[in-house]
Structure formats: structure tokens, C-alpha cells
Amino acid sequence: MIVDPRPLEPAFVPGDVRHREGEVDALTSSLDPLLDGRHADPALLTGPSGTGKTCIARHVGDRLQRETDATVQYVNCWDAYTRYKTLYRLLEGIGEAYDVHRQSTPRDSLLDRLRENLDTPYVAILDEVDQLEEKGVLYDLHRTRGLSVVLIANAEEALYAPLEERVASRLKTAHHIRFDRYGVDELVAILEDRVRWGLREDAITNEQLRWVADAAAGDARVAIGTLRAAAEAADREGAARITDAMLREAAPEAKSKIRQQSLEKLTPHQRVVYDLITERDGVRPDALYEAYREAVDEPxxxxxxxxxxxxxxRYNLVTAEGEGKARRYSTVE
Structure with a gap:
């Protein structure tokens, strides 16, 4: 059934993208100054999960590296959520992290080393950038000659709200590229590509792909995850085709897997908050904050x-009912 598993993975970056041509052109244009050796202003990609932000950023970055002497480094701020980790990943991109040691290397020296070793244009793609706990690093990167940043977040306010004024004022000049949810026809076209690249011919019908697209509610990650889970089920059973029953079982499985992956990415403090909500189902925000303050050393x-x-x-880990002080939070089962 599965002839190539790579196109069925969420991190797969296709050589050609569907239904995001305008966004590709906008991001490419924002990075055009690099072609003339000039500094490119920040680009900010926002939109709901599963709308192609990461895919487009990496697609444009891959093309930029092929066609120019620029270096492009992707940093997922779910993992690199501190200043130190972000700078370390950027040093890795230019091969300058080999002798950096967490215990003995001064934190401030990482930025100095980065600035001293930028000989060609460098583009930093910072995904889930609102996860950064020390957002002042964005100001430092913005002021680094030869380095341009592409920022990815779910919502503009999620990034700007907690920023110091000096950082926010710099980043508000960013080229803002907004991503809307995919329509059913758009998701079907995306799935058709993944089927052609990854599955045996005639593995699934167009009508079934439309069902998957409709069930995904505009989220490409869910759609591709459902296709992958159904294909894996067909492989296990030795089936010649994906059945409707396999798809019905795969859809909730795909959503659950994405939710679990998001849960595993939470920072230590976020995980404490999540666990407190799990323990105190229906907890009010004021009570939650007090419990959180008692549970950690540096709240x-x-x-x-x-x-x-x-x-x-946004990542469907918790739900909220009510407004203001009457709001109550619960975890998603």
C-alpha cells in the first residue's frame, strides 16, 4: 500500500506546493533584498494550525539555498524555547556550535560568535516563535547584520502582546503574510499529491479523499495524518485498497496523535499548568494561577x-467555558 512513507509525514516539504502560490510569492518577495546582498526586513507568517505556514517557509527557504549562497536554518521554538537554545541552533546552522558547552560557555558569547561568523546572508526561520520565553532575543537577531528572520505564529497578538515595546516596535515593520484555513477542494488537491507520491495506484478513491478533507475541517495536518493512519491500517491488514471503515477509524486517531505530539512539546511550565488543569477539571483562572505559583520555584x-x-x-489541549473570572478550564479528552 505505502510505496514511500515520506510524503505522508507532516514534516515533508514538497518541491511544488498547492493553493499557496500567493503566500509563496509574498514570502519570496520579502526575501528578495538578499539577492542584492541587502538586509531583508522580518517576515511574519500567521494563521491557524495546519494551514501550511511551516511548509511554505521551508519550501521558500530550500529554494533560496539552492539558488543563492544564503544559509537558511529552521528553528522550532517549541524545542528551542530559551535564548540559549535558539542561538545554539543558529550557530549549528553555520557549523559554529561544535565547542559550545551549556555549563561553561557564557550565554552572551553565543550572540557575539553568531555575529562574527556571518560571511553570507543568513535566514533564520523561527517556527512557533511565540513559544520563546526570552523574546528579547528577537531584538538581538533583528539588529544582527547579515541575518534576516522569518517568524511563524498562530496569531499576531500571541507574538506581540508579551513583547517589550522596543522589540514590538521593531517587529511591527514585518511583512505580514496571513494564512487562511484550506477549503475542501484545496485539501483534496493536496491529498491527491500525497497519494500519487506515497501510495500504490488506486489505493483510495477521490470520493474518499473528499471525505477526509471534509473531516479535517481545513487542517492539512489532520487530513494527511488521517490518510497516513488509514494507509498503515491497510498495510497491516494486507488490503488492496483503503476502506471507508479504515478512514472512519483513522480520523480520530490522527487528531489524537497530533494532540499528543503537541502535549509532548509543552515547556516545563506549560506542562505544569496542563497537569493542574487535568487534576482540577473546571478550574477558574485565578485558582489555576495560585496553584501554579505554589507548584513551581520561579513562576x-x-x-x-x-x-x-x-x-x-489553539492546539486543542484545553477547553474553556464562560467569560472573565467565571471562566473554567478543562483538558480535552
Whole structure:
């Protein structure tokens, strides 16, 4: 059934993208100054999960590296959520992290080393950038000659709200590229490509692909995950084709897997908050913050907690009912 598993993976970056030509052109244009050796202003990609932001950023970055002498480094801020980790990943991109040691290398020296070793244009793609706990690093990167940044976040306010004014004022000049949810026809076209590249011919019908696209509600990750889970089920059973029953079982499985992956990416403080919500189902925000303050040694500000909650709601980890002080949070089963 599966002839090539790579196109069925969420991190797969196709050589040709569907239904995001305008966004590709916009991001490419924002990076055009690099072709003349000039600095490119920041680009900000926003939109709901599963709308192609990461795919497009990496697609444009791959093409830029093929056609120019620019270096492009992708950094997922779910993992690299501190200043140190972000700078370390950027040093890795130019081969300058080999002798950096967490315990003995001064933090401030990482930025100096980065600035001293940028001989060609460097593009930093910072995905889930609102996850950064020390957002002042964005100001430092913006002021680094030869380095341009592409920022990816779910929502503009999620990035700007917690920023210091000096950082926000710099980043508000960014080229803002907004991504809307995919329509059913657009998702079907994307799935058709993945089927052609990854599955045996006639593995699934167009009508079935339309069902998958409709069930995914505009989220390409869910659609591709459903296709992958159904194809794996067909492989296990030795079936010649994917059946409707396999798809019906695969859809909730795909959503659950994505939710679990998001849960595993939470920072230590976010995980504490999530666990407290799990323990205190229906907890109010004020009670949640007090419990959080007691549970950690260096609690973040209440505004940061609100940002955590917004993030977890966008990734379908928690739900909220009510408004203001009457709001209550619960985890998604």
C-alpha cells in the first residue's frame, strides 16, 4: 500500500506546493533584498494550525539555498524555547556550535560568535516563535547584520502582546503574510499529491479523499495524518485498497496523535499548568494561577499564564467555558 512513507509525514516539504502560490510569492518577495546582498526586513507568517505556514517557509527557504549562497536554518521554538537554545541552533546552522558547552560557555558569547561568523546572508526561520520565553532575543537577531528572520505564529497578538515595546516596535515593520484555513477542494488537491507520491495506484478513491478533507475541517495536518493512519491500517491488514471503515477509524486517531505530539512539546511550565488543569477539571483562572505559583520555584507572570492557556486552546489541549473570572478550564479528552 505505502510505496514511500515520506510524503505522508507532516514534516515533508514538497518541491511544488498547492493553493499557496500567493503566500509563496509574498514570502519570496520579502526575501528578495538578499539577492542584492541587502538586509531583508522580518517576515511574519500567521494563521491557524495546519494551514501550511511551516511548509511554505521551508519550501521558500530550500529554494533560496539552492539558488543563492544564503544559509537558511529552521528553528522550532517549541524545542528551542530559551535564548540559549535558539542561538545554539543558529550557530549549528553555520557549523559554529561544535565547542559550545551549556555549563561553561557564557550565554552572551553565543550572540557575539553568531555575529562574527556571518560571511553570507543568513535566514533564520523561527517556527512557533511565540513559544520563546526570552523574546528579547528577537531584538538581538533583528539588529544582527547579515541575518534576516522569518517568524511563524498562530496569531499576531500571541507574538506581540508579551513583547517589550522596543522589540514590538521593531517587529511591527514585518511583512505580514496571513494564512487562511484550506477549503475542501484545496485539501483534496493536496491529498491527491500525497497519494500519487506515497501510495500504490488506486489505493483510495477521490470520493474518499473528499471525505477526509471534509473531516479535517481545513487542517492539512489532520487530513494527511488521517490518510497516513488509514494507509498503515491497510498495510497491516494486507488490503488492496483503503476502506471507508479504515478512514472512519483513522480520523480520530490522527487528531489524537497530533494532540499528543503537541502535549509532548509543552515547556516545563506549560506542562505544569496542563497537569493542574487535568487534576482540577473546571478550574477558574485565578485558582489555576495560585496553584501554579505554589507548584513551581520561579513562576511566570499571570499574563504569561494567559498566553499559555491561549496556546493550549489553539492546539486543542484545553477547553474553556464562560467569560472573565467565571471562566473554567478543562483538558480535552
Amino acid at each position: 511566570r507572570a499571570e499574563r504569561t499564564l494567559r498566553n499559555y492557556l491561549r496556546k493550549m486552546r
